Amino acid sequence: MAETSKKNPMDMVFASVTGIASVTVIIFIIGILYVLIAESSLAIKQFGVIKFLTSTDWDPVKNSFGALTNIYGTVITTILSMVFAIPVAIGIAIFVTEISPNVLKGPIGIAIELLAAIPSIIYGMWGLFTLSPIMSTYIEPFLKKITTGIPFVSILFQGTPMGIDILTASVILSIMIIPFTASIARDSFNLTPSVVKESAYAIGATQWEVVKNVVIPYSKLGVFGGIVLSLGRALGETMAVAFVLGNNHRITTSLLDAAATITVTLANEFAEADTDIYLSSLFYLALVLFVLSFITLALAKFFLLKAERKYSRG
């Protein structure tokens, strides 16, 4: 009591303002969750949980809805885009922090941040008009050619290359998430104390050895955090992929086939959903994405915390 009375009144105001700001976030999340559940209750009643999650049927005419094709599309495009983006992003970060001459550091850093500032609809239109023709005329026929005859791999590149497919969407998505991973990785690489690095150089380590044995182990956690952030972004990204994914509700094994993600389905069909059960199923899909994102981020946080604890003990 004596403590608080001594406090400056401005401090009290400051504390309550920041406190309220933080509580608002929690209220928003609960509010969103409530609305999603309330709006999708009709579809939950009609299709149940297991049936909705495992059904591949998406037929607005017959009012029969299932989420599996959408979940499949979301997971595949996210994984593929992470596979494309992570090596590039970490490469950028290593180059900027360890290898590049000082003159280049500024321009590259600004370029990365600019990439993050481009609205996703621009990526979408660019994908439709520029990337997709390039993919369908050059890259995809090439991939098809070099993989024919190889068992299993050739399955991934079956069908006519149209440029409207999982592969193109994942490439666009990976370009979008590179800046997030790269700038966070760069910042964490910068945190490696120069004393440690210099000692390594002093005992004769090469640049590659320093990066591999000193910088990366030192900043693993930060890099991982950046990857998780971009994972969240990739899961929820809509407009960049809406134009090049085709909104095809089928499960396909070929990367050259059109597919649908949860967000693409929502963006494409929400405005014209004319029956109650159709609209409710779309809300149900949004709820599935909400839970999916929550689980992914929670798992990532869990591993991050575990690793951190191990570090502080070690």
Added chain:
Amino acid sequence: MKTFLNVALVLALTLSFTSAYATETLNGAGATFPYPVYSAWSFEYNKVAGVQLNYQSIGSGGGIRQITERTVDFGASDAPLASAQLTKDKLLQFPAVIGGVVPVVNIPGVKAGEMKLDSDAVCKIYLGEIKKWTDPKIKSLNPEVKLPDNEITVVHRSDGSGTTAIFTNYLSGVCPEWKSKVGSGTSVKWPVGIGGKGNEGVASYTKRQASSIGYVEFAYAEQNKLTYTLLKNSAGNFVKPNFQTFEDAAATANFDPRKDFNLWLVNAPGKQSWPIAGATFILLAKEKIASNKKVIAFYDWAFNNGDKKAKELVYVPLPTSLKNKIRAYWKSNGLQ
């Protein structure tokens, strides 16, 4: 401080001007398809009547919901509602303007208007039963056209759309197999083909992919000079998509005021009718008589003065006979 005062003064002035002009506002929401023509009309109407029309193109589904919940003065929908639903939600409905859907193809060497198709051919192509342009069915329709022996790439809309609703209603009307297998709606479960988002998506894929077929709005095909095909109508004639054939469809179709004009304008019986057209509709809340009168004053003005503007934007104005039917419908519902 001085700049702040200046900014405040300018803001205050602008606000006072806008509030002086915006004497009356009508709020509408719904279909995206008629948005350009509604906003062009409302711009002109604001000059003569001083009424501002605030139309939000959120999609037909949204328009129906908003007027059902009475959050707007009028709703707009590309799909007509059945009288049963209108009675249940206490709504009135009338058509405002007409648009159409045009099949477009990309076949090397084939120019706009050269290719002839009938409903059976379009249906079988979209069902995936006709796979090549050299199929005997297509050959017999086009004896003079040199067709390549290529597989057909079918392009459809990937997003929910009134254009798809009109197109699938056309197919359901002429093709029993389509009706039982796929059906009609703003988005359907396509048996074959790839999806493009919006007219621009479909047009872009059709242009890029040789030997493909897609369908787009008439206005979009016209403005972008796409390679449209001729279609056989229900009177057995091959017709071109243009203002005459759309007007013929609207004039010969049986829009019935007693059914609140509930009609898909497909396969109209006229000799020169284009078979795939559709009216876009306005929905009013029955009990909001005061605001309904204002909405109707706007559409009455548009029916009298807006045809030229509509044609400029490649919309098909309603024929006079239908306009008169709508005016009678307003009168019988005590709005005029």
